[in-house]
Amino acid sequence: MPADNSTKLTDDDTIANAIPVDIPRIRSSVDLVTVLGLLGALGLIVAAAVFGKTQANFFNVPSLMIVVLGTIFVTAISYTSVELKDILRTISAVFVRKTFWHKRMAEQLINLSVRAKKHGPLSLTKVEADLARDPFLLNAMQMVSDGVDAPMIETILDQAAESGHERKLFVASALRKAGEIAPGMGLIGTLVGLVQMLAQLDDPASIGPAMAVALLTTFYGALLGTVILTPLATKLERSVEQEAMMQDLICTSACSIAKQENPRHLEVLLNSLLPARYRVRYF
Numbered sequence: 170m171p172a173d174n175s176t177k178l179t180d181d182d183t184i185a186n187a188i189p190v191d192i193p194r195i196r197s198s199v200d201l202v203t204v205l206g207l208l209g210a211l212g213l214i215v216a217a218a219v220f221g222k223t224q225a226n227f228f229n230v231p232s233l234m235i236v237v238l239g240t241i242f243v244t245a246i247s248y249t250s251v252e253l254k255d256i257l258r259t260i261s262a263v264f265v266r267k268t269f270w271h272k273r274m275a276e277q278l279i280n281l282s283v284r285a286k287k288h289g290p291l292s293l294t295k296v297e298a299d300l301a302r303d304p305f306l307l308n309a310m311q312m313v314s315d316g317v318d319a320p321m322i323e324t325i326l327d328q329a330a331e332s333g334h335e336r337k338l339f340v341a342s343a344l345r346k347a348g349e350i351a352p353g354m355g356l357i358g359t360l361v362g363l364v365q366m367l368a369q370l371d372d373p374a375s376i377g378p379a380m381a382v383a384l385l386t387t388f389y390g391a392l393l394g395t396v397i398l399t400p401l402a403t404k405l406e407r408s409v410e411q412e413a414m415m416q417d418l419i420c421t422s423a424c425s426i427a428k429q430e431n432p433r434h435l436e437v438l439l440n441s442l443l444p445a446r447y448r449v450r451y452f
Contacts, residue, residue, distance in 0.1 A: 190284070192277050193270035194302040200266035203404055210396045229385045235358035236351060236389040243354065244347040252339070259340045263401045267408065269415045272447040274303075275439045278422035279451045281310065282432040290314050290426065305329070305416055309423035319427040326420040334409050341405040348398035355390015359383045417442055 218227040245253055284292055293300070293314045300307040308329070312322050362383025366376060418439055425435045433452050440448040 190277060190280055190296045190299045191273075192299045192302045192306065193273040196268040197265050198268070200264055200404075202266070203264055203401070206400070207397065214392065214396075226381075227385065227388070229382050232358055232362075232382060232386040232389055235361070235386055236354050236393055239354040239357070240347055240351045240390075240393060243350050244343065247346060248343065252343075255336065256340050256343050259336060260344075262337060262340070262408070263344075263405050267412065269411050271415060271418065271443060272449055274415060275418055275443060275447070275449045276451060278418060278439065279432055279436055279449070282422060282426050282430075282435045285313070285426045286429070286432055290316070293426075303419075306419050309419050310426075313423050313427050317427065319424040322423050322427055323420060326416070326423065330413065330416040330420070334413060337405055337409045341402045341409070344398050344402035344405065348394040348402060351394035351398060352387075352390040355387040355393075358386025358390070362386065414442065 248256070281293060281296075284296075290313050293310045297307065297311070300310050305326075309322065309326055312325065317325075360383075362379065366379035366383060369379060370376070421438050421442065422435060425438060436449065436451050443449070
């Protein structure tokens with residue numbers, strides 16, 4: 170008969186060092202790609218305006234206020250005050266990049282599986298300091314070591330992951346909604362300018378400048394929606410996809426370890442979830 174977990178844990182130091190665990194830490198940093206992309210796109214537009222052959226003025230405060238403030242206010246109509254607070258708290262996430270080491274994490278998850286297979290699930294408690302680098306992973310492995318069955322682990326982890334994803338996806342949907350509203354506000358501002366222009370048809374000299382100001386609001390609306398808001402929403406959605414993939418790997422591994430499956434089987438399962446460039450060859 171196999172020894173129970175209590176006998177497997179008699180030599181803590183030996184077990185702790187038997188299979189080294191090196192959980193990759195999720196790093197958060199300013200997303201330079203997003204910042205440089207925005208600066209580059211806006212810089213090209215400004216350069217085209219400044220170095221053009223005409224001396225047209227591309228800055229108009231009333232037009233800017235109609236588009237920017239109008240987009241904010243109209244977007245706010247769609248949400249409650251509590252939801253707006255959540256949006257403001259989470260919106261900074263679009264400028265923060267989390268680095269997920271999918272391949273390294275898959276290798277370490279197989280390590281944990283081998284460890285649990287050889288020394289029992291309670292041996293996972295000896296590496297909790299390493300597991301704490303990823304709170305989601307720590308929670309999963311604590312449930313495994315506590316003897317929670319696989320279906321319950323899967324349910325709890327899925328709910329925890331979905332809760333975190335919903336918050337970011339909600340902010341992404343708000344940014345996308347604002348991206349749809351901005352061009353509309355630009356059109357409204359243009360119509361306001363056209364009405365004012367038509368009221369001055371008795372002064373032909375004022376028609377040209379008035380038309381230019383009217384068109385600026387359409388320009389601002391297209392700029393805000395196309396260059397800023399919609400790409401940021403896509404960026405946030407992509408970040409959720411990357412995080413979801415990592416959490417799927419952890420959930421699959423936790424359930425496999427809880428079922429006491431062969432680590433070779435876990436390797437196959439993880440490779441089925443990973444893109445080709447991230448697949449591991451552990452055995």
